[in-house]
Amino acid sequence: MLPSLNSPRDDLRPSRLSLKLFVVILLTNVLISGLVFLFVSRSLDQGFISYLERSQATRAETLAGALGEQWQERGSWQWLRDDPSAWQSLVRSQLWSSERRPPSGIDRELTDAGGFVLLDELSNPVIGEPLLDAPAQDPALPPAPEPHFVPIRSDGITVGQLGYLPPERLMARMDRIFLDRQQRSLTIIIGSLFLASLLLAGGLSWWLGRRARTMTLATRRLTLGDYSVRLSERGRDELSRLSHDFNLLAETLDANRRARQRWVADIAHELRTPLAVLRGEIEAMQDGVRPLSVESLGSLQQEVDQLGHLVEDLRLLAQSDAGALDMHLIPVDLADSLVQRLEDGRARLESLGFRLVLDTESVLVRADSQRLRQLWNNLLSNTIAYTDSPGELRVTLRARRHHAEVIWEDSAPGVPDAELPRLTERLYRVEGSRNRRSGGSGLGLSIASALISAQGGTLVPSASPLGGLRWTLTFPLASAASDARAKEPNR
Structure with missing residues (x-):
C-alpha cells in the first residue's frame, strides 16, 4: 500500500x-x-x-x-x-x-x-x-x-x-x-523574546517539517513506481522550485515508462510480422501448397533479411543508449560525403519522379565516414518512402561560425507541427499520409538522430517551404572540435 x-x-x-x-x-x-x-x-x-x-x-x-x-x-x-x-x-x-x-x-x-x-x-x-571613612574591606x-x-x-x-x-x-x-x-524591564523583554522564539521555532519547524515529510512520502511513492504523484508548487522559494523539479522528474519517469512499454510492444509487433510470414510460407511448403523452389527460398530470404535489418537496427540503438556506439572520428569533407551519396542515388530518385537539387560548399568536420553514409541512407530512404511523386529533394550545405549546417528538405506531404518533436521516437509513425506504406520499421529517423548525436551534432525537424519535411543537421567544425578537446582537463 x-x-x-x-x-x-x-x-x-x-x-x-x-x-x-x-x-x-x-x-x-x-x-x-x-x-x-x-x-x-x-x-x-x-x-x-x-x-x-x-x-x-x-x-x-x-x-x-x-x-x-x-x-x-x-x-x-x-x-x-x-x-x-x-x-x-x-x-x-x-x-x-x-x-x-x-x-x-x-x-x-x-x-x-x-x-x-x-x-x-x-x-x-x-x-x-x-x-567619609569607608567600612573595612576584604584584603582580597x-x-x-x-x-x-x-x-x-x-x-x-x-x-x-x-x-x-x-x-x-x-x-x-x-x-x-x-x-x-x-x-x-529586561527580564520582561527577554521573557517576551523567549515566548516569541518559542512560537516562531514551533511554527517554522512545523511548516518545514511538514513540507519535508510530504516530499519524503512523495519520493517513497515514486521509488515504488507511482509516477502520478505530484507536489504543490505554491510560492517562489527553493522548496517550491524543488517541488517543481520533483514534478518534472515524475513526469519524465512516467513518460519513459510509457515509452518503454510502447517500445516493447512495438518491437514484439515488428518481430512478429516477419516471423508470421516465414512460418506461413514454411508451413505452405511442408503441406505441399507451395513448391520448394528457388523463388520460394528467395521469398524466405527476403523475410530473413528484413528480420536481420530490424535486429541490427535495434542493436545499434541499444549501443547508442549505452554510449557504446562504435565511432572513428576523423577530419572529413562533409560536402564530399554528402554529394557522393546523393549522386549515387540520383538515378533512383529520378526514376521515381523526384528532382534532386544540391547546393554545397566544402566544410571540414570531425565525423565517421561510414556512419555519415548510413545517416544519408536513412534520410534518403525516409524521403523516398514518405514523399509523393513527382516530388523534390533539396539539400544545402553551409559553413557557419562554429558548425556546419545541412538543410535537408522535401516536398509534400508534410507533418503536423504537433507531431514534429516525436519523429525521432523509436517505432513512431505519423498517422495519415506519412504512414507505413513502405513497410519500414519506424527506426530510420531514430537511428539518424543517434548517429548524428554520437558525432556531436544535432537533428531538428521543421516544416519545409516545399510543403514537406525539413531537417536541419549541424556538425561541429574540425577546428572547433579540436579546440574543445584541447580545453578538456587531463584525466
Missing part, C-alpha cells in the same frame, strides 16, 4: 526534522537573548556609573557655590551644626528646585547626608562622617575609591570643603533602586 501525502495524522505528528529545527531555532534565540541581556546589563552598569559621576560632580559644584554664599552671609558653619535640618532644606532648594523635577529615589540617595559631607576650614566635620578585594572634595570659597578664601562619594561607593544602594528596575 502506497503512503498517503496528506494524512491528518501525519500532519499532527512532529517529524524528526521538525524537532531538530525546533531545538536549533529555540536554542539560537535563547542564546541571542541571553547575550543581549548580558550586554545590555553591562552597558547599563557602566553607563550608569558614568552618568552618576557627571551628575555628582555637577551637583557638588552647585552646592559648594551655594554654601560659599551662605558662609559669607553668616560668617561660620555654626548654623548648620545647630540646625541639621537646614542642610536638607539647602540641598532641596539648590538642587531639586533648579532641575524643576521631583526627586527620584536615586536623587535622594545622592543628596542625603550619606551622600555628601561638609568640612570646615580646619577639616572638621560639619555634616556627615569625618573623611580591590580598594574602594577615595572620596572627592570640592573647595568652598568666599571672597577667594577657602572656608571649607564639600566631599561626595564616587558612584562606585554608592552602587550597592543604587543597584537596588535603578539597576534592579532596569533588569526587571
Whole structure:
C-alpha cells in the first residue's frame, strides 16, 4: 500500500526534522537573548556609573557655590551644626528646585547626608562622617575609591570643603533602586523574546517539517513506481522550485515508462510480422501448397533479411543508449560525403519522379565516414518512402561560425507541427499520409538522430517551404572540435 501525502495524522505528528529545527531555532534565540541581556546589563552598569559621576560632580559644584554664599552671609558653619535640618532644606532648594523635577529615589540617595559631607576650614566635620571613612574591606578585594572634595570659597578664601562619594561607593544602594528596575524591564523583554522564539521555532519547524515529510512520502511513492504523484508548487522559494523539479522528474519517469512499454510492444509487433510470414510460407511448403523452389527460398530470404535489418537496427540503438556506439572520428569533407551519396542515388530518385537539387560548399568536420553514409541512407530512404511523386529533394550545405549546417528538405506531404518533436521516437509513425506504406520499421529517423548525436551534432525537424519535411543537421567544425578537446582537463 502506497503512503498517503496528506494524512491528518501525519500532519499532527512532529517529524524528526521538525524537532531538530525546533531545538536549533529555540536554542539560537535563547542564546541571542541571553547575550543581549548580558550586554545590555553591562552597558547599563557602566553607563550608569558614568552618568552618576557627571551628575555628582555637577551637583557638588552647585552646592559648594551655594554654601560659599551662605558662609559669607553668616560668617561660620555654626548654623548648620545647630540646625541639621537646614542642610536638607539647602540641598532641596539648590538642587531639586533648579532641575524643576521631583526627586527620584536615586536623587535622594545622592543628596542625603550619606551622600555628601561638609568640612570646615580646619577639616572638621560639619555634616556627615569625618573623611567619609569607608567600612573595612576584604584584603582580597580591590580598594574602594577615595572620596572627592570640592573647595568652598568666599571672597577667594577657602572656608571649607564639600566631599561626595564616587558612584562606585554608592552602587550597592543604587543597584537596588535603578539597576534592579532596569533588569526587571529586561527580564520582561527577554521573557517576551523567549515566548516569541518559542512560537516562531514551533511554527517554522512545523511548516518545514511538514513540507519535508510530504516530499519524503512523495519520493517513497515514486521509488515504488507511482509516477502520478505530484507536489504543490505554491510560492517562489527553493522548496517550491524543488517541488517543481520533483514534478518534472515524475513526469519524465512516467513518460519513459510509457515509452518503454510502447517500445516493447512495438518491437514484439515488428518481430512478429516477419516471423508470421516465414512460418506461413514454411508451413505452405511442408503441406505441399507451395513448391520448394528457388523463388520460394528467395521469398524466405527476403523475410530473413528484413528480420536481420530490424535486429541490427535495434542493436545499434541499444549501443547508442549505452554510449557504446562504435565511432572513428576523423577530419572529413562533409560536402564530399554528402554529394557522393546523393549522386549515387540520383538515378533512383529520378526514376521515381523526384528532382534532386544540391547546393554545397566544402566544410571540414570531425565525423565517421561510414556512419555519415548510413545517416544519408536513412534520410534518403525516409524521403523516398514518405514523399509523393513527382516530388523534390533539396539539400544545402553551409559553413557557419562554429558548425556546419545541412538543410535537408522535401516536398509534400508534410507533418503536423504537433507531431514534429516525436519523429525521432523509436517505432513512431505519423498517422495519415506519412504512414507505413513502405513497410519500414519506424527506426530510420531514430537511428539518424543517434548517429548524428554520437558525432556531436544535432537533428531538428521543421516544416519545409516545399510543403514537406525539413531537417536541419549541424556538425561541429574540425577546428572547433579540436579546440574543445584541447580545453578538456587531463584525466
